[in-house]
Amino acid sequence: MSTKWKALIAIVAVAVIVAVAIVLINRPTEQVAQPEPTADSGMVAGKLGFPVSKISIGEGGTKTAADGKTPIGYNGTCDSAVQAAANYTPLLVDVNLETWETQKATINSLAVPGPWLESVLLPFSVIADSKTQGTALKTFDGGWMEQSDVKAGGLYRTVSCEAKKTAVVQVFFGALGVSDSQPQGYFGTRTMELTWKGDWKISNAVTGINDADLVSRLKDKGPTGGLGVPPTGKIPPLDEQIVARYFKDLTKEGWVEYANATR
Template sequence: MRKHWKALTAVGVVILIVAVAVILINRPAPTTEQDPGPLQASGKFGFPVSDINIGEGGTTTASDGKTITGYNGTCDSAAQAAANYTHLIKDLNLGTWEQQKKVLTEVSKPGPWFEEVTSAGDLLTDAESLPAGAFDGGWYTRSDVAAGGMYRIASCEEKQGAVVQVFTGGVGARVNEAPNAFFQTVTFELAWDGDWKITDAAIVPVNQDFGGRVKDGGPMSVGTNMDGETAPVLRNELVSAFFKDKSRDGWIEYANAQR
């Protein structure tokens, strides 16, 4: 009886070993998660397209109820903050200028740059007589970030600092003439202080590099005439003209760029 029991046990062990072997042989090999590769050049003009949107990225707003704040400190959020702060640098409407300037102080740190980017608005506000040419309810300059719809992160360290360039469209007033559309690059230096704060900003002049912090001033539409109260949809010939003698390296389209 004992021999019979031992024999049955041995057979059972063999069957178990065979079953385990079959399972191991037929089990699919474990998969390894692939690191996402660099963004591919998939946009209309050959630039990579990001999955981040203009008008998003934060969880709160500034005192104007529209400027997005409350970012999480990632480099993607720095690119969104730069896009969402662009109107504070470029827009000029005397009816909203004081509020705009107040919001700019909320999302920035003091420095010589502040007086430089607000000087035109202050000059018009203090003028005894306003120049002709304001359009569509008192606008002298109105930005349209989605029309340009691109950014370049020159440098970034999460929750530390970043230098980001934003390519924006817009419309500017002209004395005794119809408004003129434009495209321009706004360059930001951002520092983390519980949120992204502007510590420097400029429309970088041609042949300058923001104190060595960017490759170049970025594309712009100088010399291209575009009448109208809205920035046109970009075309290949416009992009080629704007990027003439400018590096395309590092430029990425926002997911909701106007194309």
């Protein structure tokens, strides 16, 4: 393998894995269309102070994507867009060298083509391709480099939504990433734009590459970063201390707990 290729693998691996330790800074934005009212207008606050929705992670779909696990087939309401965003988040976070090709095919089946898609796929594809080039990459539990648990974060923010047209939703998730010893737990945010094309399809996502237009519609990119503690191999339960760490300098406005968030 050439020195140039090894350098590229190292750079991309760092971009995907280590960048989760950088806490994103709040930035002001322009106004966006408000989501339509939903049946959740009577939501009560949960143990962490966020309103608790009736919407659950893993629900809303009427069938399953080709990967055999991602729910698809939504009814087009704004509530279903929030369900779809949670269910699509692992596709934009997970990296498993053994199952990447299936994940990539599922992403393509749920994507509205555009420059954003190449930005999403490129880092993961380069890492996965390194396997065939003989580059040894550290993994855990059967090929994982990043493994999300949406319920561990269990929060969403509807930035904008018009039923059966478009929606922008942010999802706060928990995850494990590779480290020098045990897997390292962390929390992060995935922001996606969904467009209705007979089902909710991903038409844009915040990747850090050429996504200024989408970012301009957000209050902020959402809480993301490392836990600042030695790796334990587990994602810790979200508590007040962790919330305070991740939402420092960011607004909690608009964030809502999924009904089945892990608490």
